[in-house]
Amino acid sequence: MELRIFTEPQQGATYADLLRVAQETERLGFGAFFRSDHYLGMGTPGLPGPSDAWITLAGLARETSTVRLGTMMTSATFRHPGPLAIAVANVDDMSGGRVELGIGAGWFLQEHQKYAIPFPDTKERFDRLEEQLAVITGLWTADPEEGFTFEGAHHSVTDSPGLPKPVQRDGLRGGPPVLVGGMGKRRTPALAAAYADEFNLPFAPFDDGLEQLDRVRRACEAIDRDPASIRMSSALVLCVGETEEELARRAAAIGREVEELRENGLAGLVPEVVEKIGRYAASGQERLYLQTLDLGDLDHLRLVAEQVVPQIP
Template identity: 70%
Template sequence: MELRVFTEPQQGATYDDLLRVALAAEELGFGAFFRSDHYLTMGGDGLPGSTDAWTTLAGLARETSTIRLGTMMTSATFRHPGVLAIQAAQVDQMSGGRVEFGIGAGWFTQEHTAYGIPFPSTKERFERYAEQLELITGLWATPVGETYDFDGTHYQLADSPALPKPVQLGGHRGGPPVLIGGLGAKKTPALAARYADEFNLPFVDLETTALQFGRVRAACEAIERDPAELTWSNALVLCVGSDEAEIARRAAAIGREVDELRVNGLAGTPEEVVDKIGRYAEQGAQRIYLQTLDLTDLDHLRLVAAEVMPKVGDLAD
């Protein structure tokens, strides 16, 4: 079982805040540093304002050395896929091959309204999302010296040199690992089976995890892909303390209740959290993304690294 740090900087964080967390995560041995891709807070004033995901990752690529870096999830509504393929490939080069490419259809209406970003219907967003997956992985996988064409409903490319190339070309479709997630019963499993290197479930319980992992496995088998080729993961909010007072303090700092977090997140003593991670491992999870909401509390990550990480390493083996 691998533990990764996952942040939500739209709630209020500077680049320097994120850098401190990424460097701490690297030093403490977490597997990756991920950030959301949002432009608007989902509660509170969001000061000093959101930051751009790929601009952030470019900076972190140069200021870290070993930790993997990624988005959960880049919104397909935010960028033209040809431009996004270039951005992600360049950041992969800048990091020496440490980028992981999480991408979703987009869902947060208000951020689109706030910044003038078109927000099509759900049907059209998923059509565009599917085309982006095909197009971006196709650009990355095109051999150097050849060109790439794409004639979709929403995107058309002609005679693209398909450059630059990422450092990583070993993903399922070529290029960096692709992360897909979500709870859709049909389209999401089908896209994951076709394109994903990792399937992620955000903030769901054990029963939902078992159901959706099963759907994605079935979708893989339907196209004769071995489900074991995918990595299976969950994302859960983190709130760990050495005692009840520390747990309560950390819950209050993120505006949540301890009892609710014990049910819906990874909350409690290190022993409680190790036990709950074990239950997710029993459903097939191999990675847990720890949604870290208080970016000033690096002792939180230190506690997890010291008291949780050593006890969960073999759970998914």
């Protein structure tokens, strides 16, 4: 089981905050540093304000050296697929081949309203996501001399050289790893089967998540893809303490109740958290994304690295 750190900068973070967390993530040996891609805080002013995910990751790419970097999830409503393919390939080059693209249909209406971004209905958002996946991966793998052409209802490409090429070429579709996630019962599993190197369950109840993983596996089988070829993972809020007092302090710092976190997150005392991780590992999941909400509490990450990770089988 690989543990990755996942941050939510729209809740309030500067680039310097993210850099400290990313560098500590790397120093402690976690598998990756991921960030959300949102433009509006949720239940908070999110001061000093939002940061662009790919600009941030470009900076971090030059100020880290080994930790993998990615988004969970870039909204397909935010960027056209051509410029996004270029941005990801650029950051992949800047990082020496350490970037991963998590991408989804988008869901947060208010951030679109407040930053002049169109927000189509659910069907159109998923149609656009499907076309974006086809265009982005098509551009990455296109022969520059032959060109790449795509005709969609929302996005079209004519004879593109598909430049620049990413450093990583060993993903499912010939570029960097692509992550798809969510709990949609039909289109989400189908898109994951067709395009994703990894499928992620976002904050799902454990048993509901198992049902969704089965849908993804069936979707893979339906297109003759080996279900074992797609990694399975979950994102869970992190709240760990050595004592009940420390646990309560960390829960209060993120505005949550201890018992609610114990039920819904990767939360509790160290032995509890180790046991929960084992449960996810036994379900066939290979990675957990630890949603870290208090970016000033680096001791939290140190506790996980020093006391939880050594006990993971």
